[in-house]
Amino acid sequence: MSGADAILEVRGIGKRFGGLQALADVDMTIHRGQVYGLIGPNGAGKTTFFNVITGLYIPDSGSFALAGKPYKPSAVHEVARAGIARTFQNIRLFADMTALENVMVGRHIRSRSGLWGAVLRTRGFRTEEAAIRERARELLEYVGIARYADVRARTLSYGDQRRLEIARALATEPLLVALDEPAAGMNATEKVQLRALIDRIRQDGRTVLLIEHDVKLVMGLCDRVTVLDYGRLIAEGTPAEVQRNDKVIEAYLGAGAH
Template sequence: MSLLQLKNTTIRFGGLVAVEYVDLTIEKGEILALIGPNGAGKSTIFNMVTGIYPPTEGNIYFSGEEITHLKPYQITARGIARTFQNIRLFKDLSVLDNVKIGCHNHTKSELWGALSRLPAVKKEEAEITDKALACLELTGLSKKRDELAKNLSYGEQRRLEIARALAAEPKLLLLDEPAAGMNSGEKVSLANMVREIRDMGLTIFLVEHDMKFVMGLSDRVVVLNYGRKIADGTPEEVKKNPDVITAYLGKDGV
């Protein structure tokens, strides 16, 4: 059984069809990249998978369970976490607090816990701190933990988004243009970090524009154009696909 499965997924915004009858599967443990020209519907697919926009048609299954019309927090609870293309950190909170909020998903104490601060609550709070620090360690941000998120550099903010998503202990991690705005050195270490995360047992689904980054990192690549899937295969297969070449370079580009 595939970890994530999209069946005939379609979304229309008024008259605009952003994603049309897309079928897509992700197997456990793979790194799958979703590529395509601007406006192809890549981020929209992410938004459908994470419940921000419910699809107009079609179904989405995660570990065999239908998640099509669940709310974002319910989908996160089932094991999907994501980062955002246009960084959405909690800007005025510290780096550590950002990641601690990521732990919300698998912790329990509520208002009563906050007020009573019983031993169980304190223990949970300590576990949250440990988990958050481990995620910061993995993303190389430990030294920045007391900074406000908004004071981090662009590349650090992207890594903090990953740390925050990891803190949710997902099975599937969605990365929306993780390498955007990074220099080539940062991209190399990002690719290594993504492999490391995969080796921890997570499945990675990423959208990325940087072809070199995608081709070097992914096990499989899916290409989207005008909301339709035009190719699906290994990086080598996709590179040779005439439809893909047309989509990227135009008809006479070859």
């Protein structure tokens, strides 16, 4: 793949919290249409990296490019507007809003009517609102929970809440969908459904960054994988290459674990 195919390019990212070097000189290139995995033992720096690229943390060093243009993560809503949408390890939905309303919230970041259009309920605002509602229904159908459109988010099953978060992320029309441990807490059936959904997202031409503790899911789904350990990149490659890497085996299982 050429550089022109790159959706996200990360060079030399570093992040320190006091005396702890959480990330040290991390590089990554995610190409269009890939499902890209980020794994590592507990404390490896995965969530810190995720929070840096999505604007929750400011890096101490390094640079980013998004779709070939310099990118500086800032406020979370600006990150979403730039083209990166994320889910969270701990589900963050509007619990008392319906599933449909939750997805509509994500879609509003692409709205054009503005504050006064909403206040005055202009014809343009009403037309756009109807389009947002229709698109939200389509996305609920896409992730497999359309029947719960008018159900409050708090009453959905755990797996359905995960799918709702993904639908809300997709509603922003992102260049990169960043999923933070989406399989956490899922049972075996839900994980199969999740894998099918992520694979469908890839087949539809979207790009996915996946942080996940379920290594079997990552290795069976991802095109390429980066492995962090103590904030440093120790391996990058195809799933098969990463699984054979001595540093990865040692990080997960200890020295001499072959």
